[in-house]
Amino acid sequence: MQGKERLEMSKGVTYGSYLRLPELLAAQTPQTGEHDELLFVILHQTMELWMKQAIHEIGAAQREVQSGNLVPAYKHLARVSRIQAVMTQAWDILATMTPADYLSFRNLLGTSSGFQSAQFRVLEYKLGIKDPSFLKFHEDGGADRKMLDEALSAPSLYDDVLRQLAGAGFNVPASSYNRASGAPYEPSDAVETAWLAVYRDTTKYWALYQLAEKLIDLDDALLTWRHKHVLTVERIIGRKRGTGGTEGVGYLQQTLTRRAFPEIWSLRTKL
Numbered sequence: 725m726q727g728k729e730r731l732e733m734s735k736g737v738t739y740g741s742y743l744r745l746p747e748l749l750a751a752q753t754p755q756t757g758e759h760d761e762l763l764f765v766i767l768h769q770t771m772e773l774w775m776k777q778a779i780h781e782i783g784a785a786q787r788e789v790q791s792g793n794l795v796p797a798y799k800h801l802a803r804v805s806r807i808q809a810v811m812t813q814a815w816d817i818l819a820t821m822t823p824a825d826y827l828s829f830r831n832l833l834g835t836s837s838g839f840q841s842a843q844f845r846v847l848e849y850k851l852g853i854k855d856p857s858f859l860k861f862h863e864d865g866g867a868d869r870k871m872l873d874e875a876l877s878a879p880s881l882y883d884d885v886l887r888q889l890a891g892a893g894f895n896v897p898a899s900s901y902n903r904a905s906g907a908p909y910e911p912s913d914a915v916e917t918a919w920l921a922v923y924r925d926t927t928k929y930w931a932l933y934q935l936a937e938k939l940i941d942l943d944d945a946l947l948t949w950r951h952k953h954v955l956t957v958e959r960i961i962g963r964k965r966g967t968g969g970t971e972g973v974g975y976l977q978q979t980l981t982r983r984a985f986p987e988i989w990s991l992r993t994k995l
Contacts, residue, residue, distance in 0.1 A: 755832045760825040767818050768838070774811050775843040778804045782850045782881055789884045792891070794931040801938040808945035815949075815956040826960050842868035845875070851942065851984040852880035854908045877905040882985055885935060886915060892932060894918035909986075916987040916994075923995055939985045950979050 740746065751769065754761040785800035838844070840861045848854070854876055862869040879887075883901040890896035900912050919936060922929040954976045963973055983989055 754829075756829045758825070758828045760821045761829045763818070763821060764826075764829070767814055771811055771814065772841065772843055774807050775841075775847055778807050779843065779846055779850060781807070782847070786850070786879075786881050786884050789881070789888060789935075792888065794888065794935050798934060798938050801935075801942060805938075805941045805945050808942070808949055812945070812949045812952050815952040819956050819959055821960060823960055823962070830961075842872055845872055848984075849875035849878075850881055851946070852882035852909045853982055853984050854880070854906060856906050880909070882909060882939070885939065889915075889918050889922075889932060892929070894921065911986040911990070916991050919987050919991045920994060923991060936985075936988050940988050943984045943989070946984065947980060950976065954980070 752762060752765050754765060781800040781804045785797040785804075788794070788797040788800070839858070842862060845855075845858050849872070856876060859869065859872055859876070862872060879901070883903075886896050886901040890898070890901070895914055896918050897912065897914055900909075900915050903909070922932045922936065926933045954973060957976060958973045961973075
């Protein structure tokens with residue numbers, strides 16, 4: 725499209741029409757007259773929007789890494805870390821809702837639960853935390869299931885990074901980044917040894933070193949988000965079971981042990 729055509733098209737664009745605010749602001753439909761239900765809806769919708777942007781940025785970072793352009797990937801990964809920080813702070817807003825406030829509309833949530841979020845699973849899959857057990861919560865043939873299947877079967881960001889580490893001459897086994905479709909990542913002594921070499925000579929391997937630090941920023945931020953989630957849920961519902969049938973806080977606490985980039989954590993002990 726030529727510049728003149730773009731200018732003509734833009735003349736009728738307003739702030740509201742560009743952002744599609746009528747549709748956006750009509751998407752909040754609380755089911756009760758309870759005051760705090762609107763907060764609950766808006767917070768979770770906002771989380772989903774930020775996850776959409778994080779997935780977008782991780783995809784861009786993967787394309788740069790796959791092309792061997794490690795430095796341009798830093799910007800995308802740093803942006804994801806900032807997004808994660810905003811998402812973590814959002815739990816403080818939800819924590820202003822008391823147990824009594826939440827119980828006034830909780831029964832209307834039915835079996836819906838945050839662990840059914842397709843975008844959150846895509847985010848995990850793209851980082852390398854692959855667990856196919858969550859597929860059963862999404863109907864075969866549906867858009868969410870297709871998105872999940874694609875993310876599960878595609879190489880993760882960590883797979884792409886390890887391929888670059890191998891390409892730089894490190895002894896990284898192909899099995900670490902070229903697994904069966906959907907198979908979870910298993911920590912490797914050889915991968916840890918490769919990262920140790922990078923961290924012991926940061927000047928020589930500066931690009932890989934900085935990339936590793938950007939990765940651990942993501943993992944750190946994800947763990948911080950999970951931890952704040954646990955505290956917020958316990959503050960509001962205690963140890964009750966989750967609406968989706970999970971153990972609630974007990975289930976969420978189990979997720980705190982997950983690491984997307986395990987060797988970048990473990991190498992620190994051996995430096």
